[in-house]
Amino acid sequence: MSPQESLPISDLIPDLKLTLQKTSTAIVEAPPGAGKSTVLPLELLNESWLEGQKILMLQPRRLAAKAVAARMADLLGEKVGQTVGYRVRFETQVSSVTRIEVVTEGILTRILQSDPELSGIGLIIFDEFHERSLQADLALALSREVQQVLREDLKLLIMSATLDGEGLSRLLDDAPVLTSAGRSYPVAVRYLPRDLDGPLPALTAGVVSRALDEESGDVLAFLPGSWEIQRTLFILQERHPQLSLHALYGELPQAEQQAALLPDPQGRRKVVLATTIAETSLTIEGIRVVIDSGYTRIPRFDPRTGLSRLETVRVTLDAAIQRAGRAGRLGPGVCYRMWSEVTQNQLQASRPPEIMEADLAPLVLDLAQWGVKDPAALSWLTLPPTAALRQARDVLENLRAISGGTITPRGKSLLKYPTHPRLAHLLMEGEAAGQGALAADVAALLEERDPLPRDTGSDLYMRVEALRRWRAKQGTEGDVAALKRTERLAQQWRRLLKVPEENTRPTHEQLGLMLAWAYPERVAKLREGEHLRYRLANGRGVRLKEHDPLQGEPWLAVAHLDSGTDEGRIFLASILNIFELKADFREVETVSWDSRSGTLVARKDTRYLELVVESTRISHIPEEQRIQVLCQALRSEGLHLLSWNETSLQWQARVQSLHLWRTSEGWPDVSDQALLDTLDSWLGPFLQNVRKRDDFQKLDLPSILTGLLPWDLASRLDDLAPPRLEVPSGFKVQLQYFKDGSTPVLAVKLQEMFGLLDTPKVNGGRTPVLLHLLSPARRPVQVTQDLRSFWQNTYPEVRKELRVRYPKHPWPEDPWTATATRGVKRRDP
DNA sequence: CTCTCCCT
Known part of the structure; x- marks a missing residue:
C-alpha cells in the first residue's frame, strides 16, 4: 500500500473524540505526514460537545493556513469560504456558514482581544505547536485563561510533531497525550x-x-x-x-x-x-x-x-x-x-522557545491590553524573561503606549494597526500629520525585505524612490519580487488608512521624521570630527559602512542596525532634521569639569534624549552646584590635585595611624578613600575661589586638614604621634609614619644613639618605633625594634666592620656610656 | 559576511 492511501491518524480518531468529550485539553503527537492538519478538524466538526460551534485552527504560516483550508474544502467538495475558511492578515475567506476557520497565530490574539469570551467558538486547535512560536505561546496562555475564567466548555487541542508530548502534558495539567505514527520512509x-x-x-x-x-x-x-x-x-x-x-x-x-x-x-x-x-x-x-x-x-x-x-x-x-x-x-x-x-x-x-529570545514589545502591549501588568499572572509554558520584558516596557514607554505599565489611549490606538507597535506608531503619526501614503510606503519597506542590492548604501530615500518609480512604471531598480511584496503591503496600509497612492518625491526630512516616530531612541548624531561614526540617542555607538551615501550627515534617524560587540552597524537610515523633534527637546543646565583644560564649564544644553542638539555657555554658576562639580573633579582626577607636601602627607599618616591604633578614641578616618568620600563637608567650604585646576594648589592644605580634628584630639596629636623625636645626640630626627598604621620608622645614624638603652616609643608609650640604624654614610646597618638586644648581640660584630671602613668615626666598645655624636672623632684635649 | 525564518 502506498503511503498516500493510508492515513495513520485515522486509528487515533475514535480515541480522540472520546478524550475531548471528557477533558477540556488534549495533546496529539504525530509526525509530519500523518495527515492530522486536514483530517482531524473535519472529523471533530460534528461532535456533540461542540454544540454546533466553530473550530479555530492555528497555523504558524500564512501559506500553510491557506493550503490547509483549501485541502479541507476540497475533501468536502466545497470552495474555501463555505464550511472551511481562513483568516490571515489583510485577507479573510469566511462566510456565515463557515464552521472551521484556519487562522495564523497573530490573528487569534486579535480575536481574543476583541471578544475574550470567544462566542461561537468551541474548539481551538494549535497546529505545529512544537515550533513554540512567540505568538502560539501567547495565544495558548490567553486561551487557557479564558478556559479557566470565562469558558469552562472551551476545548483546546495541541498538535505537535516532536517526541516530548509528555513534557508538554506536564505543563498543561497532565492533559492526555495521543500518539500516532508517521508515514515517512526510512x-x-x-x-x-x-x-x-x-x-x-x-x-x-x-x-x-x-x-x-x-x-x-x-x-x-x-x-x-x-x-x-x-x-x-x-x-x-x-x-x-x-x-x-x-x-x-x-x-x-x-x-x-x-x-x-x-x-x-x-x-x-x-x-x-x-x-x-x-x-x-x-x-x-x-x-x-x-x-x-x-x-x-x-x-x-x-x-x-x-x-x-x-x-x-x-x-x-x-x-x-x-x-x-x-x-x-x-x-x-x-x-x-x-x-x-x-x-x-x-x-x-x-x-529555546522563541519567547526566550525575541523582542517582547508586541507581547507586552498585548498583555497590557489584556489587563495584565505582570506576565506571571498568566500560566505560561515558558515565562517571558525579565530583561527582555524590561526592554520592551522601555520601548513602549518611549512610544507613550504604556504608562507605568498600564496601556494608554495611544497604546490602544496602536493595536488597531496589525503590525509591530513601532510601525503602528509610524502609521498613526503619519496619518495624523496628513502623510498617510508615505507612512504606508515606509512601513511596508521596513517590514519587507530590502528591494535594493546590499551595496546600495543605507539611505531609506533610495528605497522609497525605487518603490514609487516602479509603481508609476517609470523604471525598475532592484528586486521585482521584493518590490511586489512591498507594494502589496503598502497598498493594504493605504486601504486601512483610506489614503490614495502617491508617487511624488518625498523630502529627506519627512523620511527622517517617520523613522524617528518608529525608533525614537535610534536618532543618531555624528561624532565630532568623524564622518561615519555616530552616537544614538540611547547612548550607543554606531557606524556607517565606508563610502555610504549618508556619510557626514550631522543627524540621522536609524531604522535597522545590528548590535555589534562594540559599535553597531547601520543598515537602514535617513537624513533627519533634528528640529522636527522639537516637541521632545529638553533644556538641561550642566556644570562640568573639563579635565583637558582643567576648568569649570557651565552650559545650557538642548537635548533630545541623551544627545545634545545645541549648547550655549553660561557664565553664572550656582555656588552649591559648582562645589559639587569640583568635588567630583577631585574624585575623578584624584587627591593629588591638592598641594600635598611632606608635612601634610605625614599629618595624614599620623592621624590615620592613631585612627587605627586607638579605635575607641574617635580619631577620624583620613585615608584617601575616606577623604574622597567626605570631600563636600571638609573641603567644600574652602572652594569658593576655585575655578581651575591651579586654584586647588593655592589652598592651604595643612590648615584645612587641621580642621578635621576635634579640638581635644588636636591637642594630643603631637604628644601621641610626634613628628620628630629627640635622640641622644641632641638632634630632633624626623619620624616616618604610614597611612596603613604600620610601625613608624626612625632613620638615624647609629652613633647618634650611643647612650640610649631602649627603643623610643610613640602612641603614649605603646608602640616602639622601628629603628633604621645608619652608617656614617647613611647606609642602613640594621633594622630593629629592640635597641637593647642590638647593643648586646649585634653591635660588637657591626663595630668590627665599621671601624675599618670609617676609622675617623668613634666606635666605642661600650655604646651605653659613650657620648652620642653626629660627627667624626673628637680630638683628645 | 548584514540579510536564518515567521507573524498581527
Whole structure:
C-alpha cells in the first residue's frame, strides 16, 4: 500500500473524540505526514460537545493556513469560504456558514482581544505547536485563561510533531497525550568518523560530490545562510558543470525559488543548497539524499540594546531529524550528517522557545491590553524573561503606549494597526500629520525585505524612490519580487488608512521624521570630527559602512542596525532634521569639569534624549552646584590635585595611624578613600575661589586638614604621634609614619644613639618605633625594634666592620656610656 | 559576511 492511501491518524480518531468529550485539553503527537492538519478538524466538526460551534485552527504560516483550508474544502467538495475558511492578515475567506476557520497565530490574539469570551467558538486547535512560536505561546496562555475564567466548555487541542508530548502534558495539567505514527520512509543516516575543521562551503561541496558518487537521486544540502550557499554553489559549478544546481533561501527572487522546488525540466540531476527555509516552509520534489552541514543561523535579541544579531550555531536535534526526514518523502532515503556520532550525542534537543529570545514589545502591549501588568499572572509554558520584558516596557514607554505599565489611549490606538507597535506608531503619526501614503510606503519597506542590492548604501530615500518609480512604471531598480511584496503591503496600509497612492518625491526630512516616530531612541548624531561614526540617542555607538551615501550627515534617524560587540552597524537610515523633534527637546543646565583644560564649564544644553542638539555657555554658576562639580573633579582626577607636601602627607599618616591604633578614641578616618568620600563637608567650604585646576594648589592644605580634628584630639596629636623625636645626640630626627598604621620608622645614624638603652616609643608609650640604624654614610646597618638586644648581640660584630671602613668615626666598645655624636672623632684635649 | 525564518 502506498503511503498516500493510508492515513495513520485515522486509528487515533475514535480515541480522540472520546478524550475531548471528557477533558477540556488534549495533546496529539504525530509526525509530519500523518495527515492530522486536514483530517482531524473535519472529523471533530460534528461532535456533540461542540454544540454546533466553530473550530479555530492555528497555523504558524500564512501559506500553510491557506493550503490547509483549501485541502479541507476540497475533501468536502466545497470552495474555501463555505464550511472551511481562513483568516490571515489583510485577507479573510469566511462566510456565515463557515464552521472551521484556519487562522495564523497573530490573528487569534486579535480575536481574543476583541471578544475574550470567544462566542461561537468551541474548539481551538494549535497546529505545529512544537515550533513554540512567540505568538502560539501567547495565544495558548490567553486561551487557557479564558478556559479557566470565562469558558469552562472551551476545548483546546495541541498538535505537535516532536517526541516530548509528555513534557508538554506536564505543563498543561497532565492533559492526555495521543500518539500516532508517521508515514515517512526510512532514512539511512551516515555520520563522519570525526568532526571536520575548515570553511563550511568547501567541506559541504566535498560531501555533495561524495554523495553524488555514492547515491542516486536529487540532493538537498542545508547550509546556514546565503553567503555559504553562494560559496558552495561556486565550487560545485566548477566541479559538476552537468548538474542542475540551485540556491534556495528567503531573499531569493520568486522565480529562482520556484526553479529550485520543481524537478529539472531537462531531467538532469538536481542539487539544491538551502537554508532552514527547506525544513518546514518549502517542500522540494523528489529529494532522496539530504546533506546536513550541521549549522544554522539564528537571531539573538539583546535586551540591553533592544537589537538582534545573527549568530551561526550548531543545529539542534529536532532540526537535524526534520532535515533528514526531507529525504524520506517519496521512498527510502539517505542523510549525510557532517558531524561525528560523538557530536550527535551532544546536540541540544531543541531550540529555546522563541519567547526566550525575541523582542517582547508586541507581547507586552498585548498583555497590557489584556489587563495584565505582570506576565506571571498568566500560566505560561515558558515565562517571558525579565530583561527582555524590561526592554520592551522601555520601548513602549518611549512610544507613550504604556504608562507605568498600564496601556494608554495611544497604546490602544496602536493595536488597531496589525503590525509591530513601532510601525503602528509610524502609521498613526503619519496619518495624523496628513502623510498617510508615505507612512504606508515606509512601513511596508521596513517590514519587507530590502528591494535594493546590499551595496546600495543605507539611505531609506533610495528605497522609497525605487518603490514609487516602479509603481508609476517609470523604471525598475532592484528586486521585482521584493518590490511586489512591498507594494502589496503598502497598498493594504493605504486601504486601512483610506489614503490614495502617491508617487511624488518625498523630502529627506519627512523620511527622517517617520523613522524617528518608529525608533525614537535610534536618532543618531555624528561624532565630532568623524564622518561615519555616530552616537544614538540611547547612548550607543554606531557606524556607517565606508563610502555610504549618508556619510557626514550631522543627524540621522536609524531604522535597522545590528548590535555589534562594540559599535553597531547601520543598515537602514535617513537624513533627519533634528528640529522636527522639537516637541521632545529638553533644556538641561550642566556644570562640568573639563579635565583637558582643567576648568569649570557651565552650559545650557538642548537635548533630545541623551544627545545634545545645541549648547550655549553660561557664565553664572550656582555656588552649591559648582562645589559639587569640583568635588567630583577631585574624585575623578584624584587627591593629588591638592598641594600635598611632606608635612601634610605625614599629618595624614599620623592621624590615620592613631585612627587605627586607638579605635575607641574617635580619631577620624583620613585615608584617601575616606577623604574622597567626605570631600563636600571638609573641603567644600574652602572652594569658593576655585575655578581651575591651579586654584586647588593655592589652598592651604595643612590648615584645612587641621580642621578635621576635634579640638581635644588636636591637642594630643603631637604628644601621641610626634613628628620628630629627640635622640641622644641632641638632634630632633624626623619620624616616618604610614597611612596603613604600620610601625613608624626612625632613620638615624647609629652613633647618634650611643647612650640610649631602649627603643623610643610613640602612641603614649605603646608602640616602639622601628629603628633604621645608619652608617656614617647613611647606609642602613640594621633594622630593629629592640635597641637593647642590638647593643648586646649585634653591635660588637657591626663595630668590627665599621671601624675599618670609617676609622675617623668613634666606635666605642661600650655604646651605653659613650657620648652620642653626629660627627667624626673628637680630638683628645 | 548584514540579510536564518515567521507573524498581527
